[in-house]
Amino acid sequence: MRNFSSCCIKQEFLKKWIKGLQVCNSSTTCSKNKMTNLDRKKAIKLSADIAMASTRNGTTRWSNAVIANATHSNGDNNRIFFERILGGGDGGGRHCPEHCGRTKASRSVSSVMHKKILKKSRRVCSRTVLGRKHNLAKTHSIAKKLVRKKTQVLKSLVPGGESMDELSLVVETLDYIVSLRTQVEVMRCLATTAELINGT
Amino acid sequence: MNRALPEMLNCMNAPGTIIAGNCTDMTVMERQRDRMKWQKCDHHDQQQQQIQYNFGGSELGGVFSLPIHAQGFHGFLGGNPAVKPDPSSENRWAELGFGSCGLVLNNNGTAGLEEMGNVLNNNISKTFSCSPAVAAEKRSSDTVLSQKLSLPAGKESFKKRKADEVQSNKAATAESDSTEKRMKSCAEEGDSKITEQISTKNNNKESSADTSRDNSKASEVQKPDYIHVRARRGQATDSHSLAERVRREKISERMKYLQDLVPGCNKITGKAGMLEEIINYVQSLQRQVEFLSMKLAAVNPRLDFNIDDLFAKEMFPTCGANFQTIGMSSEMTNSAYLQLNPMQRLASCGLDMGLNSTDLALRRTISAPGSIPEPFLDTSCFTQDQPTAIWDADLQNIFNVEFQQGRSSFQSQPFTGSIEGSNLKMEM
Numbered sequence: 188m189r190n191f192s193s194c195c196i197k198q199e200f201l202k203k204w205i206k207g208l209q210v211c212n213s214s215t216t217c218s219k220n221k222m223t224n225l226d227r228k229k230a231i232k233l234s235a236d237i238a239m240a241s242t243r244n245g246t247t248r249w250s251n252a253v254i255a256n257a258t259h260s261n262g263d264n265n266r267i268f269f270e271r272i273l274g275g276g277d278g279g280g281r282h283c284p285e286h287c288g289r290t291k292a293s294r295s296v297s298s299v300m301h302k303k304i305l306k307k308s309r310r311v312c313s314r315t316v317l318g319r320k321h322n323l324a325k326t327h328s329i330a331k332k333l334v335r336k337k338t339q340v341l342k343s344l345v346p347g348g349e350s351m352d353e354l355s356l357v358v359e360t361l362d363y364i365v366s367l368r369t370q371v372e373v374m375r376c377l378a379t380t381a382e383l384i385n386g387t
Numbered sequence: 388m389n390r391a392l393p394e395m396l397n398c399m400n401a402p403g404t405i406i407a408g409n410c411t412d413m414t415v416m417e418r419q420r421d422r423m424k425w426q427k428c429d430h431h432d433q434q435q436q437q438i439q440y441n442f443g444g445s446e447l448g449g450v451f452s453l454p455i456h457a458q459g460f461h462g463f464l465g466g467n468p469a470v471k472p473d474p475s476s477e478n479r480w481a482e483l484g485f486g487s488c489g490l491v492l493n494n495n496g497t498a499g500l501e502e503m504g505n506v507l508n509n510n511i512s513k514t515f516s517c518s519p520a521v522a523a524e525k526r527s528s529d530t531v532l533s534q535k536l537s538l539p540a541g542k543e544s545f546k547k548r549k550a551d552e553v554q555s556n557k558a559a560t561a562e563s564d565s566t567e568k569r570m571k572s573c574a575e576e577g578d579s580k581i582t583e584q585i586s587t588k589n590n591n592k593e594s595s596a597d598t599s600r601d602n603s604k605a606s607e608v609q610k611p612d613y614i615h616v617r618a619r620r621g622q623a624t625d626s627h628s629l630a631e632r633v634r635r636e637k638i639s640e641r642m643k644y645l646q647d648l649v650p651g652c653n654k655i656t657g658k659a660g661m662l663e664e665i666i667n668y669v670q671s672l673q674r675q676v677e678f679l680s681m682k683l684a685a686v687n688p689r690l691d692f693n694i695d696d697l698f699a700k701e702m703f704p705t706c707g708a709n710f711q712t713i714g715m716s717s718e719m720t721n722s723a724y725l726q727l728n729p730m731q732r733l734a735s736c737g738l739d740m741g742l743n744s745t746d747l748a749l750r751r752t753i754s755a756p757g758s759i760p761e762p763f764l765d766t767s768c769f770t771q772d773q774p775t776a777i778w779d780a781d782l783q784n785i786f787n788v789e790f791q792q793g794r795s796s797f798q799s800q801p802f803t804g805s806i807e808g809s810n811l812k813m814e815m
Contacts, residue, residue, distance in 0.1 A: 224681075225684075227683075227684035228677075228680050228684035230684075231680040231683050232676065232677065235676065236676075330659065334659050337659055337663060338662065340666050341666050341669070344666060344670065344673070353638055354637055357638055357642060357645065360645065360669070361641065361645055361648065364645075364665075364668065364669060365648070367669070367676065368672065374683065375675075375679055378682045378686065381686045381687060382686055385686055385687075
């Protein structure tokens with residue numbers, strides 16, 4: 188059952204990816220630019236990412252963030268591009284970017300505030316504790332610091348992770364890892380076959 | 388809220404009962420009071436509430452530090468479990484996801500009772516356990532009631548609730564879990580203790596009179612999604628720590644899933660180590676995606692006909708005419724292939740492309756060229772062609788075979804496919 192569903196996801200991803208590539212190619216032929224390797228790679232990666240995100244149909248934050256980043260970074264020229272790729276799943280994707288942007292901004296402010304509060308509390312904590320308690324608190328605070336650092340790094344990795352609290356971050360990471368995996372698998376298959384066929 | 392305070396004081400004064408409690412209690416109380424009013428309490432109930440106020444006030448004495456649990460308290464106040472809580476607070480609780488946090492902040496409002504139990508009676512016979520299973524359950528009424536019963540503190544308000552709890556417990560047993568049943572059994576035991584401990588208070592009769600009404604109301608209005616958390620023995624029971632505990636447990640649960648997902652995480656127990664592994668894994672996956680996209684870009688000079696190139700060259704060596712049609716209406720034909728080949732083949736776990744693609748090619752050439760221009764990515768075309776049945780059968784076989792054989796074995800097959808393809812080329 189799980190394999191079947193993952194295959195469905197792969198199918199869907201592949202469908203959308205190829206659609207995106209087609210669109211991309213048509214747009215480039217229209218503009219009559221010769222694409223360099225790098226451009227091609229970017230286009231491939233972009234369409235793959237968007238396809239992956241659209242398989243989630245706007246249910247997860249990271250997928251919305253990916254779509255939002257993609258649409259915003261490329262401007263209005265490629266809006267059609269994205270719309271064609273996203274197709275049915277566009278409804279969710281289009282609404283969410285605005286939300287994501289807004290919530291991101293608002294939450295970043297609060298997260299900054301939280302950080303300040305945390306820093307203060309840590310300073311106070313380290314100052315007031317004495318003796319054995321001091322050591323214990325120190326190690327505890329160090330551990331906490333470490334965890335916090337790591338969480339920050341993870342937040343930077345997962346798209347749209349900056350504005351998530353811990354629990355949702357973990358959930359989103361789970362989902363993101365699963366979709367990254369399927370993406371890698373499909374791409375690898377494609378790459379190997381392409382290699383084989385072109386190589387012979 | 389302030390306006391309610393004098394009113395409450397008046398009420399408290401009226402029956403000549405002693406006003407106990409600090410101002411903090413009063414603020415909690417007055418909020419509860421307000422809620423009661425909004426939700427149309429019985430006058431009779433109100434009297435009860437007033438009287439019970441005093442007990443609550445004396446006992447609470449700063450135990451509660453929660454600002455937003457008036458919803459739960461109203462039940463405590465008036466023993467009016469049927470009163471509906473404000474939907475806004477409900478929603479908030481739903482969002483928070485942990486509802487009552489052991490304070491049992493539901494309509495029945497046993498939160499206060501639990502707290503009281505802790506405060507009054509340090510030798511709590513029942514160890515409260517904050518099991519995530521329980522926390523995950525969002526059936527407030529059952530657990531709330533059983534929690535109510537478990538409190539050994541002897542208050543006449545307890546008795547009142549006990550009666551109606553028993554009744555609603557009976558009503559709720561149908562839906563209750565095993566954990567809940569356990570709790571209920573504990574509650575039954577506590578029940579007897581409560582009856583013993585019930586002191587000679589005036590309102591026994593009144594409370595018993597009320598219970599029937601309360602029961603009916605309780606059965607009517609079943610409260611929604613609260614997550615009940617029980618505090619473990621010796622642990623802090625204020626809402627903040629309970630809430631944190633619930634949160635932490637949720638996080639650790641999710642981290643366990645992550646552990647299964649990320650390879651090599653089984654041995655690591657600490658949060659920092661786990662996070663480190665997860666970060667490494669995510670980074671590696673992202674790098675892989677980058678690398679593979681670079682590879683694909685390098686392998687194929689043209690973007691969108693990636694798949695077409697892959698298959699077209701191989702697939703149609705036999706039929707020159709087909710090739711031309713492909714060349715002219717390449718988009719259409721390739722789309723058909725796109726449709727058939729990548730999704731059917733790549734969708735399966737391994738890649739059995741070589742073998743099946745040649746079969747595909749042959750069958751495709753057999754079928755009329757007219758069928759080639761098919762709608763892009765239209766799955767309905769599967770039904771149109773005769774060979775599709777065969778392909779599907781093939782796919783099924785592949786599917787089964789692949790799962791058995793695993794991925795590595797299929798590496799060899801593409802080679803055979805390509806060899807066959809080249810043979811076909813030679814023939815023509």
